[in-house]
Amino acid sequence: MCLQVAGHLFEDGKAGSLVDDSGHFYKPLQAGARGQREWKFYETVQLEKQAAVASSSTVDSSYENGNSSPPAATQSRQDSSTRQGASFQEPFCVRNATLLSIIPTYYGVIDLRGRPLLELEDVAQQYHRPSIIDIKVGYQTWYQGAEEGYIQRCQAKDAATTQAALGFKVCGMQVYRASQMGYWRASKRWCKQLPAEAVGKALAIFANNEAGLQPGDVYSGPSGAIAQLQQLAAWFQVQQEFCFYSSSVLIMYEGDAETAEEANVSVRFVDFAHTFPSGGQRDGNFIQGLSALTSMLSAVACSGQYRGLV
Ligand SMILES: Nc1ncnc2c1ncn2[C@@H]1O[C@H](COP(=O)(O)OP(=O)(O)O)[C@@H](O)[C@H]1O
Ligand SMILES: [Mg+2]
Known part of the structure; x- marks a missing residue:
């Protein structure tokens, strides 16, 4: 079953995406900054999810750019909403709940014969056709x-x-x-x-x-x-x-x-x-x-x- 309807395909000797029976979709990490950015985006979001599970406190972070390593879920940031004079911002997972529910769940990066692949939820898995x-x-x-x-x-x-x-x-x-x-x-x-x-x-x-x-x-x-x-x-x-x-x-x-x-x-x-x-x-x-x-x-x-x- 072909699930990939667009993007980098198995053609011209290039590697495309893969799916497995466990409901996971594997997307090759693109070369250079593109792959790093996509990986970092998923890592950031994943860290925030884990931080939310680990703590019910309103620890917050911002999405930083420029580091080759994924950011830690720590840094707080000013927000336009203010309660009783103090700066207030909802936790990442609350203010970005819509984003979290619409992007594929991220499971990490795996190595397939020297090629790094993003391991993601297969978002089409629930469908028969x-x-x-x-x-x-x-x-x-x-x-x-x-x-x-x-x-x-x-x-x-x-x-x-x-x-x-x-x-x-x-x-x-x-x-x-x-x-x-x-x-x-x-x-x-x-x-x-x-x-x-x-x-x-x-x-x-x-x-x-x-x-x-x-x-x-x-x-x-x-x-x-x-x-x-x-x-x-x-x-x-x-x-x-x-x-x-x-x-x-x-x-x-x-x-x-x-x-x-x-x-x-x-x-x-x-x-x-x-x-x-x-x-x-x-x-x-x-x-x-x-x-x-x-x-x-x-x-x-x-x-x-x-x-x-x-
Ligand atoms: N998590 C996913 N689950 C199932 N199919 C996916 C998933 N992510 C992407 N696809 C399929 O792969 C195609 C290409 O994915 P995309 O992330 O856009 O890659 P590219 O960077 O090569 O454009 C999409 O059009 C879709 O059909
Ligand atoms: Mg695409």
Whole structure:
């Protein structure tokens, strides 16, 4: 079963991700700063989780950048909220509860024949026939301080895809087609060439499994993708600790479901090779991209023009 719908694949001699039966997903640590950043992000969050379990006190920490070793969960930081004149900040696990629930659980780094792999929760494990779409969020994938050549490459890619125009890009998808008892998978090329005018249709195609599910079943309702994305957006409105460039939301559902309830839709957040401390700023780039995505999904879910489309 192929679970990886986008990203670095087993091709051209490069290593891709692996899954095992225990429900773990192994992602090769990328070379250089990217791998270090993603590893550090997961280590930071994991340390905070452990600190919360070990102590019920409000020990706090900030996400620091620049060290090759993961930060310790110790340092406190000023916050805008004040109680009785004293500076007050909720513990990391409380103020970032939404983040913690949406990212994969992290189990550490393992070595596979000399290659370091991040050991993560397999977020698609609960599905019998996982339909998955990977959507990279944000109007830009580059960030201040990156190498000039990297910025130019990102700008060119963002302009050539829907990233810069729409605020998000479909990076990959697999859809279970119940009538054919098999998957349709979008190629990397198909995703790269998807024009802005066709994105609504692509999102509708993703939510139609030919077994009765329609976009409204996957995207709308109290447990649909839009409601889950709105919960993430609410966290983004208040969080000022992280900036996420080139990260993706994964929308998943049970491919052979016949009703919205059976679809068991889940939204998860992945890919932190370009995640940075935000220095007390909101992540406007991600917020705006997420808002654009949510609007497009709402339009697709409500529009009769996509009904029955395959
Ligand atoms: N924890 C996970 N569980 C299951 N599948 C995952 C997980 N993380 C990523 N994937 C799959 O792998 C793909 C690539 O993951 P990603 O972290 O974006 O890697 P890359 O850095 O190569 O882009 C995603 O589109 C998704 O299909
Ligand atoms: Mg990715």
